[in-house]
Amino acid sequence: MSNIWIAASDNKLDQVKTLIESKQFNSNSKDPNGxxxxxxAVSYGYIDLLNYLLENGGNINIQDNEGDTPLHHVEDLKIAKYLIEKLKADYKIKNNDGLTAQEFIEEEDEFPEISNYLKSLIHDKPEESNNESKNNSNESNEIKKANEFLESLPEPGKINNGHEIKYSLQSDTTENDENLTNEELQIRRDKIEKILNSENPEEGLRELVTNAVHEGLLSYQQESNDGEDKEEPNLKKQK
Known part of the structure; x- marks a missing residue:
């Protein structure tokens, strides 16, 4: 039976399983060179084998005698992304020569696409300035208020004081709202939720309120006009 390093290099998953189950080796077993x-598995791009090794106690950041992690020896961009984005491999680890995986691969000058990908991850996002932090805090408070506002809104389609609850995001008065179904009213409510999840919910809510006021004024004007067509009651005091 071959040793586990040869079996892994040949992608013989069954042999690797047998060797690990026999307790002769484990996922982190090192040869004389570490x-x-x-x-x-990483070097040859054997994803299934790699996942099995990690599921059985393997360390994705394990270092050999030269301090190289598996990421130092990756040869495929897809595998590099899988290690970092899926398996959370630490791309900042340095080997005995003080080189990260990116620096090591760049020095070897064989896989520039991998080097460029790793280089894009090297620099962390700059710390927020006080103003940016304050702005983000204000934005968070506005979103919180907006969410509270949404929760306070009555459900569309319900009757309140003899009036049906309706929401409108535009000042288009040509549409006959009375013909809207509950499903269509729910769509409008969904639009409100989209406003709250947008980059500028405060502006969206301001527009919502403006349109709601506009709709209310139109409704009032319509009711007033309807009232003018009827005979006005005699408000004089009867003698």
Whole structure:
């Protein structure tokens, strides 16, 4: 039976399983150079084998005798992204020469696409300035207020003081709201939720309130006009 490093290099998953289950080796077993089956799986791009090794105690950041992690020996961009984005491999670890995986690969000058990808991850996002932090805090408070405002809104379609609750996001008076179904009213409510999840919910809510006032004025004017068509009651005091 071959050793686990050869089996891993040949992608013989069944043999690797047998060797690990026999307790002769484990996922982090090192050869005389500190090379592990995890290094082999990453180097050759064997995803299934790699996942098995990690599920059985493997360390994605394990280092060989030269301090190289599996990421130092990745040869495929897809695998590099998988290690970092899925497996959360630490791309900042340095080997014995003080080189990160990006610096090591760049020095080897064989996989520039991997080097460029890793280079894009090197610099952390700059710390927020006090003003940016304050703005973000204000924005968070506005979103919180907006969410509270949404929760306070009555459900569309319900009757309140003899009036049906309706929401409108535009000042288009040509549409006959009375013909809207509950489903269409719910769509309008969904639009409100989209406003609250937008980049500028405060502006969206301001527009919502403006349109609501506009709709209310139109409704009032319509009722007033309807009243003018009827005979006005005699408000004089009867003698």
């Amino acid at each position: 090379y592990t089956p995890i290094h082999a």
